[in-house]
Amino acid sequence: MTEGPTTEASSRPAATRPVLGQNQYGKAECHVVRVTRDGATHHIKDLVVSVALSGDMEDVHLSGSNANVLTTDATKNTVFAFAKERGIASAEEFGIHLARHFVTSQRAIHRARIRIEEHAWDRIDAPGGDARHSFVRAGRETRTAQITYDGTAWEVISGLKDLVVLNSTGSEFRGFVKDHYTTLEETDDRVLATEVNSRWRYGWTDDARPAPDWDGSWAAVRGHLLHAFADTYSYSLQQTLHAMGGRVVEHRPEIEEIRLSLPNKHHFLVDLAPFGLKNDHEVYYAADRPYGLIEATVLRPGAEPGIPVDLTCL
Numbered sequence: 553m554t555e556g557p558t559t560e561a562s563s564r565p566a567a568t569r570p571v572l573g574q575n576q577y578g579k580a581e582c583h584v585v586r587v588t589r590d591g592a593t594h595h596i597k598d599l600v601v602s603v604a605l606s607g608d609m610e611d612v613h614l615s616g617s618n619a620n621v622l623t624t625d626a627t628k629n630t631v632f633a634f635a636k637e638r639g640i641a642s643a644e645e646f647g648i649h650l651a652r653h654f655v656t657s658q659r660a661i662h663r664a665r666i667r668i669e670e671h672a673w674d675r676i677d678a679p680g681g682d683a684r685h686s687f688v689r690a691g692r693e694t695r696t697a698q699i700t701y702d703g704t705a706w707e708v709i710s711g712l713k714d715l716v717v718l719n720s721t722g723s724e725f726r727g728f729v730k731d732h733y734t735t736l737e738e739t740d741d742r743v744l745a746t747e748v749n750s751r752w753r754y755g756w757t758d759d760a761r762p763a764p765d766w767d768g769s770w771a772a773v774r775g776h777l778l779h780a781f782a783d784t785y786s787y788s789l790q791q792t793l794h795a796m797g798g799r800v801v802e803h804r805p806e807i808e809e810i811r812l813s814l815p816n817k818h819h820f821l822v823d824l825a826p827f828g829l830k831n832d833h834e835v836y837y838a839a840d841r842p843y844g845l846i847e848a849t850v851l852r853p854g855a856e857p858g859i860p861v862d863l864t865c866l
């Protein structure tokens with residue numbers, strides 16, 4: 553331990569002192585917008601970047617010595633400086649640059665985890681306007697990435713959240729358990745709607761191998777998720793989930809596993825009989841809460857699970 557202020561805790565015999573467990577630190581939610589000027593045509597990348605570093609951090613917690621601490625302020629500055637110096641080709645590549653920098657430039661830092669949320673912007677294509685530098689925030693889902701590096705191996709988990717989809721037919725739900733409290737009626741035609749929240753882990757771990765085409769892979773996964781949702785005749789949201797994840801691992805060899813968290817956005821048929829009207833699967837009440845929550849990981853055969861089960865912590 554390097555010299556530092558002696559605290560009440562560190563003056564006690566080691567066996568009686570509280571033990572420091574897992575710890576990490578860094579700047580959370582650095583919101584960086586990078587404009588790339590290609591003549592009069594501009595491009596923008598809008599990322600919220602969170603840095604979490606860990607390593608030889610006993611002293612700062614136990615003795616009060618900050619000698620090993622790269623400030624969270626410096627980690628924030630690095631995000632903005634790298635945006636200028638290196639540009640942002642993709643969230644994954646930007647995260648890889650940052651993680652490599654923190655681990656290789658600081659002796660005390662042994663692991664860096666970079667989490668990124670990316671917001672999409674579309675060009676405003678107004679008649680007579682100049683679409684080259686005008687953008688509208690896309691109302692689409694958020695793209696996510698988590699990059700972790702320990703100086704040897706990489707872990708890249710990409711994802712998306714809040715991608716809302718709906719099938720207005722092609723979904724049934726029957727044959728379930730009927731216990732004392734079951735009131736749900738069986739249906740052979742229902743609306744199936746969900747908000748796709750998903751993370752997928754790449755098999756790429758080693759600098760010696762070429763990295764995947766991050767943007768191309770992300771777009772392809774999104775397409776497979778949508779197509780599987782649309783193409784699957786659904787007997788349950790669980791079965792649809794498996795079809796969605798399965799299609800991704802079957803079509804994308806660079807992906808080892810995918811986890812999906814799918815809220816069942818219930819649509820209930822409204823009883824119009826009191827008004828003398830027949831409701832032939834036309835008018836639904838879209839319930840807000842509570843909602844069923846269906847979650848599972850789908851793995852390539854032989855793959856080890858690595859995505860945390862609790863997606864909310866990503």
Ligand SMILES: O=c1[nH]c(=O)c2[nH]c(=O)[nH]c2[nH]1
Binds near residue numbers: 787788
């Ligand atoms: O697709 C579904 N899966 C369930 O487990 C479930 N439970 C429920 O009430 N509705 C549904 N729908």
